[in-house]
Amino acid sequence: MRWIPEYQPDVERVERFNSVARITHWGHTVTFLLCLFTGLILFLGGVDWLAAIFGGYRGAGLVHRIAAVGMTLMLVFGMLFGFKGYIAWVKDIFRFGMNDVKFISIFPLDFFGLEMKFPPQTRFNGGEKMNSVVLMTMVSLLVLSGYIMWFPSIFPAGLVRFSYPVHDLAMIFSTLMVCMHGFLGSFHLGSGESFWGMWKGTVRADWAKHHHAIWYEETYGDKAKAEAE
Amino acid sequence: MARLMTNLYDVSKCTACRGCLVACKDSNQLPAVMEPFKGNYATHEDTNGNTYTLIRFIEHEDPVDGVRWNFLKYQCMHCLDAECMKVCPKKAYRKTEWGATIHDEDKCIGCQYCTYACPFGIPKYRTRTDTVTKCTLCYERVEEGLKPACVRTCPSGALTFGYRDELLQQAEARVKFLRANGFPRATIYGKLELGSGTNKIYVLTDTPDKFNLPVDPKVSANTWVWQDWIKPYAGWLIPVALGASAVSFVTNRLINKGDDHAKGGHE
Known part of the structure; x- marks a missing residue:
C-alpha cells in the first residue's frame, strides 16, 4: 500500500511554491499543532495525560504562548519576505468562479475515490480557495483573540469575554480545515502530489497540467513561454 | 440538600469601619495591599488576589435627597447558580451543601476564565501563587460551627450569619421598616438575582445602581454560547x-x- 505518491525527480517538474512560502507553511504547521495540542487540554478538560506531555498545565500554558508567538513571527516573516506571494495568493482566491463552484459541488465524490471530471482550475482549486479563506480568517481571529486573552487587563472586559468563544470557534473551524488539508495534501491519492509542491517546491508538470490547467497554461504554457522570450 | 447558610449584610447598619476587611485578611492570612490615594475613603478600588472583601464608598447627588454617601461591603456573592463553576476547565470550583462557592487553589491553573465570566468580577488572579482567589465564606470556620470572620468581627451588627430562609424573613422585615422610616427605595438584593438568587443577601437603603451593583446581573451571552453550545x-x-x-x-x-x-x- 502506498501512503503518499512517490517523488519522481526524473520527470519534468514545475515550481509550485518558493522557499518563503514553504518555510512559512511548515512554520505554521509546527506552531499550529503545538498550539492545538496544548490548547485542547483546556478545551476538552480532564485530559491530564495530554498536559503531562508538555510538563503539566503550567508547562502546556508556556508552550502554548511560545508557539503562539512563533506563529505570529511566521506571519510577520511571510509578510516581510513574501508579500508578493501573499498578494498573488489573495488575488487567486478572488478568481472564485463557476469552475470553483462546480469543483466544490462534485468534489465529495472524488474525495471518497470516485473518478470525477473537473473543470479546469486556477493555481488553487475551489476547495483550496475555501481552505485558504477559512484558515486566513480563523488564524487571524485566533491570533487577535489570543493576545486579548493573554493581556486581559489592557482590553475592555466585554472584549475579553467575547474572545473566549471566538478563540474556541476559530480553533474548531481551523482544525477542521487543517485535518482535511493535511489529508488531501498527502495521503489522498489524487491530490497527494501537491505534498511535494510544498516539501520540495516542485510538482510533476503533467500533474500540474491535469489538476491546475489554467494556472499551468498561464505560468508554464506556450503563451507564457512566448511572453518570457 | 442541607439548609442554605447565608451571610446577610444590612447597609443601613454599616459604619464602614472596615473591621470585616481586616478580619478577613487576618483569618485568611493575606498580606496588605497598598493602593495609591484616589481622592476618596476607599482603600481598594476592587477585589484583588490578596483582598477578598472591601468596602466601597459611593457618593452621589440626588436632586431631592441631596448628597448621599453609600457604603457597601463587596465580596463574592456565592451565586446559587455560579458562573465561575461552569466555565472552570479544571473544575476547581465546588458548591458546599450549605451554599458556599469554594475555589480549590490546588486545582487552579490560573487561566482566569472565571474572572471574566463572573457577573460581579470577583475572582482575581494572584501572581504569588499563580492562581485565582476569592472569598471562601470562611467555610472551614463555618463547618467547625463558627461564623465567618467578617461576621464575627462586625461591631455594628450589619453582618449576620445564619440560615438563608430565616435571614430572608429578617431582611424583608428590615426593608419594610426602612421603607417606612425615610428610605422609600430600600430593597433586598440577592434574593432572586441571576434566577436562583445568591447565597449572600444585601439589605440596601436605595436601588442597587446607587451602590454600583448590577441592577439586573446577567450571565453574558458569550459565556453561555461558549459553554452550552460551542464546547459540547x-x-x-x-x-x-x-x-x-x-x-x-x-x-x-x-x-x-x-x-x-x-x-x-x-x-
Whole structure:
C-alpha cells in the first residue's frame, strides 16, 4: 500500500511554491499543532495525560504562548519576505468562479475515490480557495483573540469575554480545515502530489497540467513561454 | 440538600469601619495591599488576589435627597447558580451543601476564565501563587460551627450569619421598616438575582445602581454560547473530519487498485 505518491525527480517538474512560502507553511504547521495540542487540554478538560506531555498545565500554558508567538513571527516573516506571494495568493482566491463552484459541488465524490471530471482550475482549486479563506480568517481571529486573552487587563472586559468563544470557534473551524488539508495534501491519492509542491517546491508538470490547467497554461504554457522570450 | 447558610449584610447598619476587611485578611492570612490615594475613603478600588472583601464608598447627588454617601461591603456573592463553576476547565470550583462557592487553589491553573465570566468580577488572579482567589465564606470556620470572620468581627451588627430562609424573613422585615422610616427605595438584593438568587443577601437603603451593583446581573451571552453550545457540540466537527479522512484513505485505495493517479494523472 502506498501512503503518499512517490517523488519522481526524473520527470519534468514545475515550481509550485518558493522557499518563503514553504518555510512559512511548515512554520505554521509546527506552531499550529503545538498550539492545538496544548490548547485542547483546556478545551476538552480532564485530559491530564495530554498536559503531562508538555510538563503539566503550567508547562502546556508556556508552550502554548511560545508557539503562539512563533506563529505570529511566521506571519510577520511571510509578510516581510513574501508579500508578493501573499498578494498573488489573495488575488487567486478572488478568481472564485463557476469552475470553483462546480469543483466544490462534485468534489465529495472524488474525495471518497470516485473518478470525477473537473473543470479546469486556477493555481488553487475551489476547495483550496475555501481552505485558504477559512484558515486566513480563523488564524487571524485566533491570533487577535489570543493576545486579548493573554493581556486581559489592557482590553475592555466585554472584549475579553467575547474572545473566549471566538478563540474556541476559530480553533474548531481551523482544525477542521487543517485535518482535511493535511489529508488531501498527502495521503489522498489524487491530490497527494501537491505534498511535494510544498516539501520540495516542485510538482510533476503533467500533474500540474491535469489538476491546475489554467494556472499551468498561464505560468508554464506556450503563451507564457512566448511572453518570457 | 442541607439548609442554605447565608451571610446577610444590612447597609443601613454599616459604619464602614472596615473591621470585616481586616478580619478577613487576618483569618485568611493575606498580606496588605497598598493602593495609591484616589481622592476618596476607599482603600481598594476592587477585589484583588490578596483582598477578598472591601468596602466601597459611593457618593452621589440626588436632586431631592441631596448628597448621599453609600457604603457597601463587596465580596463574592456565592451565586446559587455560579458562573465561575461552569466555565472552570479544571473544575476547581465546588458548591458546599450549605451554599458556599469554594475555589480549590490546588486545582487552579490560573487561566482566569472565571474572572471574566463572573457577573460581579470577583475572582482575581494572584501572581504569588499563580492562581485565582476569592472569598471562601470562611467555610472551614463555618463547618467547625463558627461564623465567618467578617461576621464575627462586625461591631455594628450589619453582618449576620445564619440560615438563608430565616435571614430572608429578617431582611424583608428590615426593608419594610426602612421603607417606612425615610428610605422609600430600600430593597433586598440577592434574593432572586441571576434566577436562583445568591447565597449572600444585601439589605440596601436605595436601588442597587446607587451602590454600583448590577441592577439586573446577567450571565453574558458569550459565556453561555461558549459553554452550552460551542464546547459540547461544535468540537465534534473535528473527529468527523478525521473520520471522513480515514474513510477516504481506505475507499481511495480500494477503488483505485491500479496506480493511475500516481503515474500520469487521471488520464
